[in-house]
Amino acid sequence: MSGYQTRQNAISAVTNYKPTTKPLNFAETSPAEVFGSNVFSDKIMKNMLPKDVYKSLMHTKRTGEKMDSSIAGPIAAAMKEWALSKGATHYTHVFYPLTGLTAEKHDGFLTPDGDGGAFAEFDPKLLIQGEPDASSFPSGGLRATFEARGYTAWDVTNPAYILENPNGTFLCIPTAFVSWTGHALDKKTPLLRANQAISKVGRRFLNLFGDKTDEMVISNAGPEQEYFLIDRNFYFARPDLMVCGRTLFGAKPAKGQELDDHYFGAIPRRVLAYMLEVERELYKLGVPVKTRHNEVAPGQFELAPLFEQANLATDHNQMIMTTLKSVAKKYGMACLLHEKPFAGINGSGKHLNYSLSTPSQGSLYSPGETPAENMQFLAITAATIRAVEKHGKLLRAVVASAGNDHRLGANEAPPAIISIFLGGDLAEIFNQIELGDLKGTKAIGKLRVGVDTLPALPMDSGDRNRTSPYAFTGNRFEFRAVGSNQSIAGAQVAINTMMAESMDYVCDEIEKLTKKKVKLNEACQKVIQDIMKKHGHVIFNGDGYADAWQKEAKRRGLPNLKTTADALPAIVDKEVIKMFEKYQVLSHDELHSRCEIYHEQYNQHIQTEADLVVKIATTIILPAAIRYQGELASTAASLKAAGVEPRISILQNITDKLRDLQKNTIALEKLLTTDTFESIEAEARYKTDKILPAMLAVREVADALEGVVADDLWPLPSYQEILFIK
Numbered sequence: 071m072s073g074y075q076t077r078q079n080a081i082s083a084v085t086n087y088k089p090t091t092k093p094l095n096f097a098e099t100s101p102a103e104v105f106g107s108n109v110f111s112d113k114i115m116k117n118m119l120p121k122d123v124y125k126s127l128m129h130t131k132r133t134g135e136k137m138d139s140s141i142a143g144p145i146a147a148a149m150k151e152w153a154l155s156k157g158a159t160h161y162t163h164v165f166y167p168l169t170g171l172t173a174e175k176h177d178g179f180l181t182p183d184g185d186g187g188a189f190a191e192f193d194p195k196l197l198i199q200g201e202p203d204a205s206s207f208p209s210g211g212l213r214a215t216f217e218a219r220g221y222t223a224w225d226v227t228n229p230a231y232i233l234e235n236p237n238g239t240f241l242c243i244p245t246a247f248v249s250w251t252g253h254a255l256d257k258k259t260p261l262l263r264a265n266q267a268i269s270k271v272g273r274r275f276l277n278l279f280g281d282k283t284d285e286m287v288i289s290n291a292g293p294e295q296e297y298f299l300i301d302r303n304f305y306f307a308r309p310d311l312m313v314c315g316r317t318l319f320g321a322k323p324a325k326g327q328e329l330d331d332h333y334f335g336a337i338p339r340r341v342l343a344y345m346l347e348v349e350r351e352l353y354k355l356g357v358p359v360k361t362r363h364n365e366v367a368p369g370q371f372e373l374a375p376l377f378e379q380a381n382l383a384t385d386h387n388q389m390i391m392t393t394l395k396s397v398a399k400k401y402g403m404a405c406l407l408h409e410k411p412f413a414g415i416n417g418s419g420k421h422l423n424y425s426l427s428t429p430s431q432g433s434l435y436s437p438g439e440t441p442a443e444n445m446q447f448l449a450i451t452a453a454t455i456r457a458v459e460k461h462g463k464l465l466r467a468v469v470a471s472a473g474n475d476h477r478l479g480a481n482e483a484p485p486a487i488i489s490i491f492l493g494g495d496l497a498e499i500f501n502q503i504e505l506g507d508l509k510g511t512k513a514i515g516k517l518r519v520g521v522d523t524l525p526a527l528p529m530d531s532g533d534r535n536r537t538s539p540y541a542f543t544g545n546r547f548e549f550r551a552v553g554s555n556q557s558i559a560g561a562q563v564a565i566n567t568m569m570a571e572s573m574d575y576v577c578d579e580i581e582k583l584t585k586k587k588v589k590l591n592e593a594c595q596k597v598i599q600d601i602m603k604k605h606g607h608v609i610f611n612g613d614g615y616a617d618a619w620q621k622e623a624k625r626r627g628l629p630n631l632k633t634t635a636d637a638l639p640a641i642v643d644k645e646v647i648k649m650f651e652k653y654q655v656l657s658h659d660e661l662h663s664r665c666e667i668y669h670e671q672y673n674q675h676i677q678t679e680a681d682l683v684v685k686i687a688t689t690i691i692l693p694a695a696i697r698y699q700g701e702l703a704s705t706a707a708s709l710k711a712a713g714v715e716p717r718i719s720i721l722q723n724i725t726d727k728l729r730d731l732q733k734n735t736i737a738l739e740k741l742l743t744t745d746t747f748e749s750i751e752a753e754a755r756y757k758t759d760k761i762l763p764a765m766l767a768v769r770e771v772a773d774a775l776e777g778v779v780a781d782d783l784w785p786l787p788s789y790q791e792i793l794f795i796k
Contacts, residue, residue: 077787080303084795087301087340087402094347106356108232110152118148130226134269134286137226142194149230150179150192153241156232160240161192163200163222164385165247166257167207168667170557172388173247175202176240198224200245207247209255209663220255222247225262228382231355244385253660257559260656261381264566265289267653271570272426272434274577279446279590285428289566290546291383293558294374295390296365296418298406299341301795304787305404309686314679315408315555316473319686319769321776322414323790326368333366338796341371344401348373351393357386367416368793377423377546380566384559387420391555409553410476412789417477418554422561425546426450426569436545442499442508445594449576452500452598454547455490457565457572458540459608461649462488463629463640464568465540465551468560470637470668472675474553478632484539484550486637487623487630489610491538497611503595504602537614567655576601634672635754641665669750676757680742683765687735690785691772695731698779699724723778731771738764 116124123141130137153161162174179190200222207220222245230243247256254260265288272287305311310318327333337345345362352359361374373394375386391407398405410417426434435451438444458465465488469478477483492500502508539551552561576597583593607626612619623630631637640646642665650656656664702724706716741764747753776784 076307076785077791080301080307080787081791081795083303084301084402089343089401091400093343094350096346096350101350101353104350105353108156108234108354109356110149110230111356112229114152115145115148118152120144127226132286133284134266139198142198146192146194146197149197149241149243150190153230153232153239154179154190156241157239158232158241159238161196162240162242163202163224163245164242165202165222165245166384166388166557166559167247167255168209168257168664169207170257170555172392173202173207174242175200197243202247207255209249209253209667220247220249225258225381227262227379228385229356234354253663254656257384257557258381260563260660261384261559261566263655264563264570264653265380267570267655268426268566268573271573271577271653272428275450275573276428276431276434276446278577278580279449281428281431283428283430285430287434288427288429289380289562290377290423290425290427290433291380291558291562292375292377292423292546293383293387293552294361294372294419294421294423295387295394296370296372296420296554297394298367298369298408298411298418299344299371299398299403300369300406300792302399302402302404304792304795307787308792309690310679310682311404311406311411313682314675315406316411316476317413317789318679318683318765319691319772319776319786320413320789321773323788323793325790325794326415327366332364332368332370335364337362337364337371340401340403340796344397344403345371345373347400348393348397351397352386352390355386355389357389359390365416365418367412369796370416370418377425380562384557384562387558407555409471409473409555412793414789415793417483419477419483419550420552420554420556420558422549422552422558423543423546424549424562424565433545435542435547437496441496442502445591448499448503448598449580449594450573451492451496451542452601453569453572453576455500455608456575456601456605457568458488458490459605459628460572461564461568461646462608463631463637463643464564464646465549465561466629466631467637467640468564469551469553469556470631470634470672471553471556472634472672472679473555474551475633477553478551484537485614485619485630486632487614487619487628488539488551488608489614489623489628490547490608491541491611492609493542494611496542497609500598500602500606500609503598504606506595506599508595538610539614563655567650567653570653571649633758634668635751635758638665638668638672638754639751641668666750669754673750673753673757676761677742680738680757680761680765683768684735684739684742686786687731687768687772691775692728692731692735694783694785695724695728695775695779698783699728701780701783720778724775727771727775727778731768731775734764734767734771738768 115127123144126138126141127145129135159180160176160178162176164172164174167173179192180188181191183189202220202222225244225246228244230241232239233242246259246262248259249255268289269287273284276287308317310316349359358376358378359373360376363372365372373390378386394405407418409419435447437447441447466486478486499508539549541548541550549561549565552558579597580593583596584590608628610619620630642661647658647661650661651658699721702721706718706721709716741760744756747756
């Protein structure tokens, strides 16, 4: 079968697609009834647990204090009863190893009774602790491969839930994952530690401003999830998409996203049906999904939940990614979470909306009606400015990956230079404080549209800046550099820890002044002024895509870590290790292990892609081009035999490109034979500086061939087909 036939069969399957499952009976059960129906929620626990047990558990969740182990028995019994009522036969401890994926091992409730029957059993010890084999998960040298013991520990702060399958259900218990020596082997454990650290320092900060309550200071997150949807027939016809999650070859289509006609457009019917089922499945799990829309690139979409407590938001985002992928199969589609599946059009990110709050105050980043008079707000914002400037390299490192390198810095994502956007009014206030002359800004008015029938709209204090990596957006900051395929845990661990360190610094400096009888407001302004002089150069309200910003950032001394190989070493900077150890979030060994693991993952991603570039170029693209060369040569020979002088420019063009393709492929193969490196960091640098450019050289020739080889011979579905045929 020719490549053209393969593509035509895929196109036919796409255009003739019919749903294989019955439509949802959305009128039978309202969304409000569905929401949280598969969650062992506080409401259910209140109804099923003894009052003293429920009260004790809620106290732990509310204050962060250690749980009374005696309540595990009643909770395990109630959890089992609830799960069995939902049809569950098994339970699993869900955890998030350093692969960035979700892991689970299922165990059955049923135990033989000795009389030919069975009974359901769930020992409290099995709720509190599990023991999955840890030998095959990344550890970065924290233990030898033969040392297999690892523990999962019940995370009481997040609820258990039921996952459904057409043939049954099972109980999922959120857990942390640690080695038998107590080292964190997962994403959750450091996040719980960082949440604890920011709460402790946050209380100190609020006490300084007169809030003497012992409420937890809560880290909140709301990650916006971008993704691509393509038909599975195209997906399976592209080995690069199947194996690597992105296209390693593909010429730019005549039309891409230039007309901006996909963004916020009417959602395609098939896609909307998919979205509705995704949302329904997530509603069952208590995930507060709020927004859905077309994104900028053709075939790209977004789903966004409401703000939640950071740990829960992280678990929910893992559920979102899993659900997006699994439900897509039911609709004959593949969900791509790679940061850059297609060259030349926008990639996908995961904007992490971040704030700190308390139950009584709400967001600590709320400026109020008169932000210039809100010293608590100004102080915490100043702490943020200091934290981002001081630890910009760390922020870049925690979003470093082979996939995200293709996205960061393109005209679709923030640059690799970490800066802060405050907006005009807020930047003016901090500028005034730096100059020692705080006057405030003019009152925010109403925006009049100029149409009598339209209401006057309340104006925001500043416009939004989509090019900023760390932007203030009204009552929170938005960290826009996280990749669509990444866990949000790493970014939150870094932000919470560096915020704890910076808020501690602000408290120390203010207390030094107040002990000298300086009034609180005056002391705050003095500390903020000092921070602005030392760290204010991280504020940038302009166009992050402009070449001028690259030069200006260099002048300001802001790092520009463009690749993962550049960025990852920051994880083990002395100051970073000192900070993480001070707040007991990650130890020296845990940080070094993560640095090693992330280097290994980067190196393996590039190796896999490079190997596949060679294989596809050699076994798919080269044969197709040679067939076309043969057809041209045969036609030329026939014309010459008939006395007609053939025009051989096309044949010469194909021949030249074939020669270049073979030459570049051989050069890449030769580079891949190097397998001895002084260190894992040296290997990453080699793959960045040598392998990636060699892969691109192969691609450039192959993509040029796609533009001249006869369409009926070209074997791979094109960008035009993949992105526009739904």
